[in-house]
Amino acid sequence: xxxxxxxxxxxxxxxxxxxxxxxxxxxxxxxxxxxxxxxxxxxxxxxxxxxxxxxxxxxxxxxxxxxxxxxxxxxxxxxxxxxxxxxxxxxxxxxxxxxxxxxxxxxxxxxxxxxxxxxxxxxxxxxx
Numbered sequence: 001x002x003x004x005x006x007x008x009x010x011x012x013x014x015x016x017x018x019x020x021x022x023x024x025x026x027x028x029x030x031x032x033x034x035x036x037x038x039x040x041x042x043x044x045x046x047x048x049x050x051x052x053x054x055x056x057x058x059x060x061x062x063x064x065x066x067x068x069x070x071x072x073x074x075x076x077x078x079x080x081x082x083x084x085x086x087x088x089x090x091x092x093x094x095x096x097x098x099x100x101x102x103x104x105x106x107x108x109x110x111x112x113x114x115x116x117x118x119x120x121x122x123x124x125x126x127x128x
Contacts, residue, residue, distance in 0.1 A: 006045060007046070008043070008065075012070070013065050015065065015072070015090050015096070018119040020041065021039055022038050022039075023037045024036060025037050025052070025054070034055075035057075036052075036054075037051070037052045037053075038051045038052075046064060046065075047064050050062075050076075058079045059076055060077060072087065072088055073087045074086040074087075074098050074115075085100055085105060086098035086099055086100050086115060087099070091116075093118070095116050095119075096116070096117040097115070097117075098114075098115055099112065099113060099114040099115070100113045115128070
């Protein structure tokens with residue numbers, strides 16, 4: 001539990017806490033997990049860190065709430081050399097929905113990334 005005096009103890013920084021934990025990752029259509037994802041906090045709860053691994057691929061992300069803009073940001077880098085930068089926030093349904101649709105990289109790549117993390121009633125998280 002974060003101390004009440006910690007600047008990042010406020011609700012804005014806790015919006016992505018539903019993702020915290022160690023997760024077996026099962027891709028759509030698979031019958032068994034194919035990867036592991038460890039989600040932790042750092043910097044006194046100001047940052048959500050992701051550490052993803054499967055047999056051939058790994059990646060990490062840093063996620064944080066920017067109090068200046070009110071948006072969540074994710075910076076992702078995988079061992080394949082690809083980086084992804086996303087920004088967004090909680091939807092009305094309580095899903096975390098960041099995208100790069102308004103970021104400069106879209107102009108260079110002509111590709112829009114949009115991710116949705118949905119907290120499920122049984123405690124799991126669906127990433128789409």
